[in-house]
Amino acid sequence: MAGTAVTAPRGVRRAEPLRWALLAVAVVVLAVFLLAQRQSIDVSYGQSPAVSRQVEEGSAGELSDATVPSTEEMTALVDADPVVRLPGAVARWDERRVREAIGGEDTRILVAPTGLDEEERKRVREVENATVRVIGTQVSGGMFQATPDxxxxxxxxxxxxxxxxxxxxxxxxxxxxxxxxDQDTLRWRDPSGTELDTVTADLRADGLHVAEGATLRQVPKDADTAFPDGAWYVALPAQPYGEPLPAYGPALHRLFPDQPLVVMYGSWVEYHGPGAADFAELAGTSFYAHFGDRLSRYDYPQQNVLGVYLGRVTDIRYAGLFDRPLPYRPLDPLRVALPALPWIFAACVAGFLVLSIRSLRRSGTRPGDPQRGGVRARLAGLTALAVEASLLTDARSNPALTRGIGKLEAARQALDEGLPDKHVRRLLDDATAELDDTARLTGIPEFRPDLYLQGRLS
Incomplete structure (x- = not known):
């Protein structure tokens, strides 16, 4: 008698395609997410027209005509005097405060001019008996360098x-x-009427006043990108140490409150005018924090300093710090969906794992194991085995077959009456043992339940 074919339940058949579908979705989501990481993100407000390029030493007019003696000569000078000021040195300081800082120590200071090339600066650094070396306004000593912040x-x-x-x-x-x-000892004074009239006349004429001694030749060509509505520029040379500075910025701002003003004192640049409360500090801090070290040791013309400062202003303006409306950005579905992709991936993987575990549990025993399969499937398979075996039994094997058929009938009745599966399985286990004895007594190994059911419950 042919064995009864047993198929998987409908829920099992549906779960298998779903399991692999979840895995496929997880792979696709992972691939999309990883490929999206290659996209570059533009965090600027727009493409600033300010130019940034590498500048070789000496190409921007930052080297002066000043020079320094040999290292041996400077060493001898420092041995002879605790403070050596070489020709062209520009650094100044409050001697009382510095003496108090020195105390009773033997501290020797070597002051070199600004605008030295690398070879000359190296000679200054090699003066070992100098406790402190000042090149331009760059202060260093030992392993340290002191800079304002x-x-x-x-x-x-x-x-x-x-x-x-x-x-x-x-x-x-x-x-x-x-x-x-630190102490802010810089003093200011109001410009005299004559000074203010002179500056105002030049500004009204062409928007530029260059005082005697200043090195600014003209307003940089790209100044309009920093101040699209135009600005006035006042260029003064570096001011004498210890003397009050003429406060042209506040004075001109009182006369022309709606006019942007840029005032230079040597290499110091400051802004006065509309938005100064929000903008001037940011522009000054970012500019000098970035370029202060170079400005301290080189002798840049004011033309170069102002050009770089205006470039920084342009960068800040294009970063959106002037209350400009943000540009329109079309909706990017990928950018919107990216934050959700990891969660979708995790959900798909979790679903795949859950379905895989359920599948493994259903197939946890080896193929052909009598314990494998559902209750009804086992009952059908063992019943088919009993029918086939009944045709070949003899006097020795009939008792075992009869007991096995009885157990199968009891299992069928228990199943029909809705008794617990545990009870039904116990009856089926007993029937399996009896049918196994039947096959052993008849000498037909193919009728042993583990071999007979192989393939039928897989």
Whole structure:
């Protein structure tokens, strides 16, 4: 008698395609997410027209005609005098504050001019008996270099050559003693009527006033990108240390409150005019934090300094800091969906794993194992085996077959009455054992339940 074919339940048949579909979706989502990571993100407001390029030393007019003696000669000078100021040196400081910082130590200071090339700066750095070396307004000594980090500090350094705070900070660091607080000692004065009239006349004429001693030749050509509505420019040379500076910015702003004004004192640049409260500090801090070190040791013309400053203003303007409306950006479905892709991937993987575990549990025993398959499937398979075996039994094997058929009938009745599956399985286990004895007694191995059911319940 042929065996009864047993098929998987409908839910099992549906779960298998779903399992592989979830895996396919997870792979696609992962591929899309990884490929999207290659996209470059433009975080700027727009493409700033300011130009940024590498500048070789000496190509921007930053080297001066000043020079320094040999290292041996400078060493001898420092041996003879605790403070050596070489010709062309521009750095100045408050001697009282520096003496207090030195205390009783033997501190020797070598002051070199600005605008030296690399070879000349190297000779200065090789003067080993100099405790502190000042090149231009760059202050260094030992393993340290002292630089300002506030607008008042940069203003004193680049407008008047004042390096007092840097010297005090460096000397106290070398001595390992507490550092006193920085002091803003720069003083201001109102420009005289004659001074203000002269500047105003030039500004009304062409928007530019260049005082005697200033090195600015003309307004940079790309100034309009920094101030599209135009600005006025006042260029003054570096001011004498210790003397009050003429406050042209506030004075001109009172006369022309709606006019952007850029005022230069040496290498110090400041802005006055509309939006100054929000913009001037940001522009000054970002500019001098970035370029302050180069400005301190080189002798850049004001033309170059102003050009780079205006480039920084342009960068900030194009970063959207002037209350400009954000540009239109079309909807990008991928950009919107990207945050959800990891969650979709995780859900698909979780679904695949759950369905796989269920599948493994259903196939947890080896093929052909009598314990494998559902209750009804086992009952059908064992019943078919009993029918076929009944045709070949003899007197020795009939009792075992009879007991097995009885157990199968009891299992069928229990199943029809809705008794627990555990009880039905126990009856089927007993029937399996009896049918196995039947096959052993008849000498037909193919009728053993584990072999007979192989393939029927898989």
């Amino acid at each position: 506030t607008l008042p500090g940069w203003r004193a350094q680049f407008a008047t050559g004042d390096v007092t705070d840097q010297l005090v900070a460096l000397i106290t660091a070398l001595r390992k003693v507490p550092r006193p607080a």
